[in-house]
Amino acid sequence: MPAISLHLVAFYAFAAIAVVASLLVVGQRNPMHSVMLLIVSFGALSGLYVLLDAPFTAVTQIIVYAGAIMVLFLFVVMLLNAHTEDEMVPVALGPHGMKIAVVLSIALAGEAVWAFSRISTSVFSTDPGVTGPISSVARIGIGIFTTHAFAFEVTSILILVAMVGAVVIARREP
Amino acid sequence: MLSLNHFLVLSGILFSIGTAGVFLRRNLITILLSIEIMLNAVNLTFVAVGRYLGTVDGQIITFFVMTVAAAEAAVGLALVISLFRHRQTLSPDAFTTLRW
Numbered sequence: 001m002p003a004i005s006l007h008l009v010a011f012y013a014f015a016a017i018a019v020v021a022s023l024l025v026v027g028q029r030n031p032m033h034s035v036m037l038l039i040v041s042f043g044a045l046s047g048l049y050v051l052l053d054a055p056f057t058a059v060t061q062i063i064v065y066a067g068a069i070m071v072l073f074l075f076v077v078m079l080l081n082a083h084t085e086d087e088m089v090p091v092a093l094g095p096h097g098m099k100i101a102v103v104l105s106i107a108l109a110g111e112a113v114w115a116f117s118r119i120s121t122s123v124f125s126t127d128p129g130v131t132g133p134i135s136s137v138a139r140i141g142i143g144i145f146t147t148h149a150f151a152f153e154v155t156s157i158l159i160l161v162a163m164v165g166a167v168v169i170a171r172r173e174p
Numbered sequence: 175m176l177s178l179n180h181f182l183v184l185s186g187i188l189f190s191i192g193t194a195g196v197f198l199r200r201n202l203i204t205i206l207l208s209i210e211i212m213l214n215a216v217n218l219t220f221v222a223v224g225r226y227l228g229t230v231d232g233q234i235i236t237f238f239v240m241t242v243a244a245a246e247a248a249v250g251l252a253l254v255i256s257l258f259r260h261r262q263t264l265s266p267d268a269f270t271t272l273r274w
Contacts, residue, residue: 007176015184022188022211026195031203038207045214048184051176052225057233061217064240069210069247076251077203080258098198105194112186122178122226130228139230140237148234155241162245170252172259 011051017044031077038073039066052124053135181222188215202254202264206247213243 021041028034042065049058125131133139144152188211195208217236224232254264261268 011176011180015180018184019187019191022191025207025211026191026198026204028204031201031207034204034207038210041211042214045218048181048218049221052181052221054221054225054233057221057236060237060240064244065210065214069244072247072251073203073207076254080203080255080264101194101197105190105197108193109187109190112190113183116182116186117179119179119182123175124177124225125228134225134228134230134233136230140233143230143234144237147231148238151238155238158245159241162248166248166252169249170255 007051011048014044014047035070035073035077039070042066053131055135056137056140178222178226181218185215185218200265200267202266206250210243213239
């Protein structure tokens with residue numbers, strides 16, 4: 001079955017790009033490089049969405065995340081012109097805080113990998129009757145505007161509040 | 175064969191990387207970026223489980239999460255600009271006035 005193994009190869013390639021780029025985001029000194037690498041990670045994630053038969057979500061990921069949110073981050077990084085990070089031991093965590101944080105994060109990762117890989121192997125259905133409706137934009141639209149209409153309206157109010165709040169918070173004191 | 179476990183494990187790893195970033199970094203902008211990594215890990219879980227169950231609900235929730243992430247980024251970055259204006263630094267250790 002060459003088509004299925006091709007999916008697996010694509011999955012591992014995108015997963016490796018996403019993990020390495022995310023690790024570099026966290027390990028990077030310069031916030032500008034962090035933002036650029038996060039865009040790479042989001043691109044790999046949108047490839048994974050294509051593998052999951054969700055092309056509309058993949059395109060939205062590129063447009064909204066890489067195109068809008070990351071540009072917002074880039075604007076702020078350039079505006080503040082703060083290219084380096086203060087080298088300081090975190091006061092709240094004490095002198096061994098860094099080591100404890102690293103150990104806790106690795107423990108969380110190991111726990112997640114152990115728990116998720118113990119689920120009895122659940123292969124995705126390749127039946128066109130299942131994959132067709134999932135990748136259909138019309139079905140997504142019907143879902144948003146019927147079943148989830150209330151959440152949609154609440155989201156629009158949330159955006160309005162966030163917009164006014166951001167303007168008020170970032171405004172220079174008169 | 176590509177299975178649900180692959181995506182769940184990947185999303186667990188990405189979420190842990192985001193957590194590590196929030197713990198380890200001393201820069202408010204990088205902490206916000208780490209939160210974005212964590213939100214994306216959760217989005218991947220939603221889409222993968224939606225694909226497994228054969229519904230579009232996972233993708234719909236992903237759109238709502240993206241909207242909330244955009245609102246969070248806008249307000250968070252406004253706060254960062256405001257804080258930088260007061261203290262001329264982005265280190266969270268400089269903003270401890272309210273600590274008990």
